[in-house]
Amino acid sequence: MLVIGIAGGTGCGKTTVVNQIINELPYEEVGVISQDSYYCDLSHLNYDERTQVNFDHPRAIDFDLLGSHLQDLKKGIPIHQPVYSFVKHNRTNDTILTHPRKVMIVEGILIMTNPQIREMFDIKIFVHADSDERLIRRLKRDITERGRDLDEVLTRYQNTLKPMHNQFIEPTKEYADIIIPNNKYNTVAIDIVRTIINEKLS
Numbered sequence: 589m590l591v592i593g594i595a596g597g598t599g600c601g602k603t604t605v606v607n608q609i610i611n612e613l614p615y616e617e618v619g620v621i622s623q624d625s626y627y628c629d630l631s632h633l634n635y636d637e638r639t640q641v642n643f644d645h646p647r648a649i650d651f652d653l654l655g656s657h658l659q660d661l662k663k664g665i666p667i668h669q670p671v672y673s674f675v676k677h678n679r680t681n682d683t684i685l686t687h688p689r690k691v692m693i694v695e696g697i698l699i700m701t702n703p704q705i706r707e708m709f710d711i712k713i714f715v716h717a718d719s720d721e722r723l724i725r726r727l728k729r730d731i732t733e734r735g736r737d738l739d740e741v742l743t744r745y746q747n748t749l750k751p752m753h754n755q756f757i758e759p760t761k762e763y764a765d766i767i768i769p770n771n772k773y774n775t776v777a778i779d780i781v782r783t784i785i786n787e788k789l790s
């Protein structure tokens with residue numbers, strides 16, 4: 589199994605890049621794991637308390653569960669990937685049965701901050717977009733798709749997103765084998781990654 593880690597700040601385009609990569613690749617050969625599925629279970633907190641959580645700090649992620657799921661997949665064992673609700677700020681009761689594939693892509697802002705998880709990646713990719721571009725994209729996405737308003741996104745950006753990005757996420761760029769500039773759609777970089785995957789699959 590080839591495990592590819594794709595990191596980068598919020599709104600840089602990780603999910604979009606993953607979808608572009610797997611588009612046109614054989615469905616049964618490639619699987620995706622999202623770090624968002626591994627936000628810690630916050631059922632012990634009420635909704636208002638959950639809105640105050642710093643979701644951009646590594647401790648927000650259940651890396652133990654992510655690590656054991658990756659180990660299982662490497663051994664050929666299917667996993668039940670949790671499903672997260674950004675509207676409720678919590679894990680749902682649903683899971684997605686995720687089968688091991690020849691290529692597994694793991695994407696998320698903090699996946700390269702954890703040394704054990706980092707070591708599991710055969711290829712490490714960092715997607716870069718400038719912070720103003722990321723903020724604009726996040727504003728549009730969170731308002732249309734994640735039930736937020738302008739004030740929520742800007743307050744969270746100032747209080748946690750920006751400082752956590754600078755402290756934890758941006759420094760993981762140094763671990764990357766490939767950095768994809770993504771201020772604009774980057775079809776050349778996508779083609780290169782797809783070629784690498786196709787070589788593995790052939």
Ligand SMILES: Nc1ncnc2c1ncn2[C@@H]1O[C@H](COP(=O)(O)OP(=O)(O)O)[C@@H](O)[C@H]1O
Nearest residue numbers: 598599600601602603604725729770771772773
């Ligand atoms: N290169 C790009 N140019 C313009 N908009 C983009 C680009 N890549 C992604 N987007 C848009 O930005 C938003 C955030 O992208 P997404 O892939 O969800 O980022 P991430 O997963 O890194 O948070 C989405 O609405 C997406 O359509």
Ligand SMILES: O=c1ccn([C@@H]2O[C@H](COP(=O)(O)O)[C@@H](O)[C@H]2O)c(=O)[nH]1
Nearest residue numbers: 597598599627643644673674677678697
């Ligand atoms: O309940 C939550 C959990 C996370 N977030 C924010 O999500 C982003 C990470 O997702 P991307 O798709 O990479 O943008 C992170 O910046 C958290 O702040 C949230 O808003 N609510």
